[in-house]
Each structure stands twice: as C-alpha cells, then as structure tokens.
Amino acid sequence: MKTTLKLEELMMLVLGIYLFSLLDYAWWWFLVLILTPDIGMVGYLFGNKAGAFSYNLFHHKGVALLVYLTGIYFSLPLCQLIGVILFSHSALDRMLGYGLKYDKGFKFTHLGEIGK
Numbered sequence: 105m106k107t108t109l110k111l112e113e114l115m116m117l118v119l120g121i122y123l124f125s126l127l128d129y130a131w132w133w134f135l136v137l138i139l140t141p142d143i144g145m146v147g148y149l150f151g152n153k154a155g156a157f158s159y160n161l162f163h164h165k166g167v168a169l170l171v172y173l174t175g176i177y178f179s180l181p182l183c184q185l186i187g188v189i190l191f192s193h194s195a196l197d198r199m200l201g202y203g204l205k206y207d208k209g210f211k212f213t214h215l216g217e218i219g220k
Contacts, residue, residue, distance in 0.1 A: 109198075110199050113196075113198045116192075116195035117195040119191075120188055120189075120191045120192030121192065123188045124185075124188045127181060127188065134189075137185075137189045138189065138192060138196065140193075141190055142193075144160075144162030145158075145159055146158065147159060152208065152210075155205070155207075155210065156205040156206060159205045159210075160204045163190075163193070163194045164194070164204065165191055165195075169187065169191065171183055171190060172186075172188060172190075174187075
C-alpha cells in the first residue's frame with residue numbers, strides 16, 4: 105500500500121508540473137519556488153500548535169486548489185502559480201513521507217511518525 109500511495113503522490117506532482125507548464129513562467133521559477141512552502145515551518149518557533157497550524161496551512165492540498173482555482177476564476181496568473189507550487193510541493197513532501205502535522209511535534213504526521 106505504501107508504494108501505491110507514493111505513486112499517487114508522484115502522479116499529483118506530475119499534474120502540478122503539467123499545470124505549471126500551462127502558465128507563462130520560465131521553468132527555472134518552478135525549481136526556485138518548489139521549496140518555498142516550507143516557510144510554514146517557521147511557526148514551530150512559537151510552539152508545536154502554532155507550528156502545526158502554519159505548516160499545515162502551507163501544505164494542505166485543499167488550500168492549494170482553492171488558491172489555484174481563485175487564480176483561474178479571476179484570471180490572476182500569480183495566484184495560479186502560488187496554487188500550483190503549493191500543490192506540487194505538498195505532493196512531493198507526501199511522496200517523501202512528510203505528511204500534515206499533529207500538534208504533538210514536527211515528527212508526528214498523518215502518514216506516521218517521521219524517522220521510524
């Protein structure tokens with residue numbers, strides 16, 4: 105099952121790359137921006153609860169889709185770009201085993217404990 109889930113996330117990452125290709129941005133922007141959603145980890149400076157909230161906000165695929173679809177609806181390419189980056193990054197993280205965080209600590213995720 106673990107392999108199936110990783111393949112599913114890989115396909116979502118491929119979808120994100122495809123959606124990026126539809127935008128009018130140079131490819132190097134994707135490479136530069138793909139790790140920016142990890143800024144959500146800064147919340148952990150204020151404790152586990154704040155850290156989990158901020159991390160999950162930047163890594164929630166529902167939020168990513170909402171931002172992307174808002175960009176589509178209002179014809180805002182920058183909003184579309186942000187949504188694609190958030191979605192692609194989340195898929196990449198989940199493919200690598202980094203899930204949404206519980207407020208017990210950074211290593212406790214919906215995919216299991218990191219490092220086990």
